[in-house]
Amino acid sequence: MSLIAKHLSYAYGTSPVINDVDIEIKPGEVNVVIGPNGAGKSSLLKLLSAELKADSGTILLNQQILSEWARRDLARVRTIFHQNESLSFAFTVMEVVLFGRTPHKTGHAENREICLSALEALDALQFKDRLYTELSGGEKQRVQLARCFAQIWENKQACYLLLDEPVSALDIAHQKILMQQVKNFSEQNVGVIIALHDLNLAAQYADQILLMNRGRVVSKGTPQQVLTTANIESVYKTAVSVIPHPESKVPQILIS
Amino acid sequence: MFLNRLKPIIILPVLCVVLLLGIITSLSTGAVDITLQELFSWVVAVIADNPGISESKSLIIEHIRLPRLILVLVVGSALGISGAAIQGLFRNPLADPALIGVSGGAALGAVSTIVLLPVGSLLAGYIEWIKITMAFFGSLMATVLVFYIGYSASRKTESNRFSVVIVLLVGIAFNALAGAIISMLTYIADDLSLRELTFWMMGSFSGVGWEEVYFVAPAVIFAITGLCLISRSLNVLLLGDIEAEHLGINVKQLQIFTLLLVALAVGASVSVVGMVGFVGLIVPHVLRLLLGPNMNWLLPGAAVGGATLLVYADWVSRSILSPAELPIGILTALLGAPFFLALLMSRKYGVRP
Numbered sequence: 083m084s085l086i087a088k089h090l091s092y093a094y095g096t097s098p099v100i101n102d103v104d105i106e107i108k109p110g111e112v113n114v115v116i117g118p119n120g121a122g123k124s125s126l127l128k129l130l131s132a133e134l135k136a137d138s139g140t141i142l143l144n145q146q147i148l149s150e151w152a153r154r155d156l157a158r159v160r161t162i163f164h165q166n167e168s169l170s171f172a173f174t175v176m177e178v179v180l181f182g183r184t185p186h187k188t189g190h191a192e193n194r195e196i197c198l199s200a201l202e203a204l205d206a207l208q209f210k211d212r213l214y215t216e217l218s219g220g221e222k223q224r225v226q227l228a229r230c231f232a233q234i235w236e237n238k239q240a241c242y243l244l245l246d247e248p249v250s251a252l253d254i255a256h257q258k259i260l261m262q263q264v265k266n267f268s269e270q271n272v273g274v275i276i277a278l279h280d281l282n283l284a285a286q287y288a289d290q291i292l293l294m295n296r297g298r299v300v301s302k303g304t305p306q307q308v309l310t311t312a313n314i315e316s317v318y319k320t321a322v323s324v325i326p327h328p329e330s331k332v333p334q335i336l337i338s
Numbered sequence: 339m340f341l342n343r344l345k346p347i348i349i350l351p352v353l354c355v356v357l358l359l360g361i362i363t364s365l366s367t368g369a370v371d372i373t374l375q376e377l378f379s380w381v382v383a384v385i386a387d388n389p390g391i392s393e394s395k396s397l398i399i400e401h402i403r404l405p406r407l408i409l410v411l412v413v414g415s416a417l418g419i420s421g422a423a424i425q426g427l428f429r430n431p432l433a434d435p436a437l438i439g440v441s442g443g444a445a446l447g448a449v450s451t452i453v454l455l456p457v458g459s460l461l462a463g464y465i466e467w468i469k470i471t472m473a474f475f476g477s478l479m480a481t482v483l484v485f486y487i488g489y490s491a492s493r494k495t496e497s498n499r500f501s502v503v504i505v506l507l508v509g510i511a512f513n514a515l516a517g518a519i520i521s522m523l524t525y526i527a528d529d530l531s532l533r534e535l536t537f538w539m540m541g542s543f544s545g546v547g548w549e550e551v552y553f554v555a556p557a558v559i560f561a562i563t564g565l566c567l568i569s570r571s572l573n574v575l576l577l578g579d580i581e582a583e584h585l586g587i588n589v590k591q592l593q594i595f596t597l598l599l600v601a602l603a604v605g606a607s608v609s610v611v612g613m614v615g616f617v618g619l620i621v622p623h624v625l626r627l628l629l630g631p632n633m634n635w636l637l638p639g640a641a642v643g644g645a646t647l648l649v650y651a652d653w654v655s656r657s658i659l660s661p662a663e664l665p666i667g668i669l670t671a672l673l674g675a676p677f678f679l680a681l682l683m684s685r686k687y688g689v690r691p
Contacts, residue, residue: 162584167581169577
């Protein structure tokens with residue numbers, strides 16, 4: 083049981099975006115994809131969620147080819163968060179989160195229960211009755227994340243959580259709440275892949291880091307293995323210092 | 339939002355009562371006044387076969403006012419619910435069923451029949467029905483065409499997926515083209531045709547009977563039922579196409595299905611009564627303010643709301659210049675255009691142009 087991509091390639095027109103990428107996402111693991119703008123992080127997530135169709139290569143989800151999954155069955159085992167949400171209709175927060183239960187046949191009472199838990203997990207329960215359109219950017223992001231969580235909340239089988247820049251609008255307290263929640267999720271048979279720009283956050287929560295550059299995975303491994311001065315300077319073309327975190331000893335990156 | 343959202347449980351019954359009052363007013367006013375009591379005895383007579391109303395008045399109700407009333411209700415609910423569905427589909431509260439070419443196609447069909455069908459020919463006796471049929475097929479063909487071109491064009495974009503924005507642009511282009519052809523036909527039309535097509539473009543319920551009801555009602559009832567059945571999926575679509583897809587919705591199929599149902603409802607309505615503008619725009623808006631954006635309530639609400647608005651508009655259009663009649667399209671446009679402008683000015687509830 084895992085989400086496996088082999089020899090994945092994809093191009094927009096003639097410019098390759100993803101070039102021969104191999105990746106395996108196991109339930110119980112938090113994988114973090116890092117890399118400069120245009121490295122192919124979002125495209126990789128889109129390919130893994132079947133939003134884009136790969137030009138070549140195969141993707142297997144729980145041993146079945148991704149494109150052969152029935153839409154609804156797939157929606158029950160994997161959820162994806164995108165940063166460019168654009169809901170402009172005045173639903174209440176609770177209604178938005180309930181949309182996450184669309185693929186499931188559970189009853190309304192159970193759905194409500196799940197959505198309340200998902201909102202609570204992201205410290206968003208206090209605005210469950212407010213209108214989504216009246217929330218701030220960070221609050222909206224938490225609500226959309228709660229919707230994604232609600233989609234795979236019971237995770238009776240191996241599920242997958244794909245998050246593209248989930249912390250872009252969150253303050254540090256809510257970044258921590260989110261990442262902690264993601265970690266908890268992964269321990270309950272959920273495979274996680276997150277695209278992040280914050281290298282320090284990646285170092286603290288990742289089991290495995292994938293460093294991407296120009297559509298390729300250039301380095302893969304634990305934070306200690308990947309987040310070296312040499313790796314980061316060669317990919318980001320910026321001078322950095324890498325020091326251990328005072329408590330957890332994971333590498334932390336400072337701009338020189 | 340200047341109004342707090344109210345419970346649909348309260349709003350919908352209130353709306354139904356307002357509609358019922360409109361129905362009663364509509365049935366009792368006209369060239370011959372029919373009192374409430376007479377109306378009541380007519381209802382009793384229909385049920386219990388116990389005539390307490392004069393035969394002539396009962397004939398007026400049964401052959402003139404009732405079919406007209408039913409057609410008004412059917413067309414109103416068709417325009418209202420179609421507006422709500424289209425605004426949801428395009429995720430834009432300023433969208434209108436006319437945008438997908440359905441009205442332009444109907445107008446093209448009707449006007450070309452009026453202008454090009456030679457007077458005195460063998461078919462002239464059936465001109466009314468030929469016009470309706472042409473308008474109906476015009477609207478369906480236009481929708482299919484707009485949809486097909488929009489679909490092929492959006493496949494050429496970067497994301498390679500169906501885009502409602504491109505369909506909308508194709509709709510605008512199609513409407514401009516239809517408008518130009520109609521102008522050309524208007525230019526070559528003789529005086530008689532000119533008068534008839536002008537009235538058709540204004541929209542009117544005058545002179546309709548049961549035949550029209552039998553033509554329009556089944557199409558509209560089918561479409562309303564279909565739209566209400568997919569209301570839950572249409573809700574999810576408001577999140578965004580990609581988000582809905584990730585939640586297991588077959589977005590393309592849902593979009594095609596919705597467009598066809600709207601084309602059916604609006605096409606059937608417009609082909610019989612002509613252009614009745616702005617109902618599909620105003621009604622879903624007001625109802626969204628009252629009920630919120632949830633399609634489960636909004637779609638039936640917009641159907642009842644559309645019927646209500648049109649019943650009163652029809653009543654005013656018959657009464658204001660009595661014994662003459664103001665074409666109802668003029669009235670709805672007079673009401674609708676300022677409302678639309680106020681909407682653009684306020685931008686209170688997330689209107690994205």
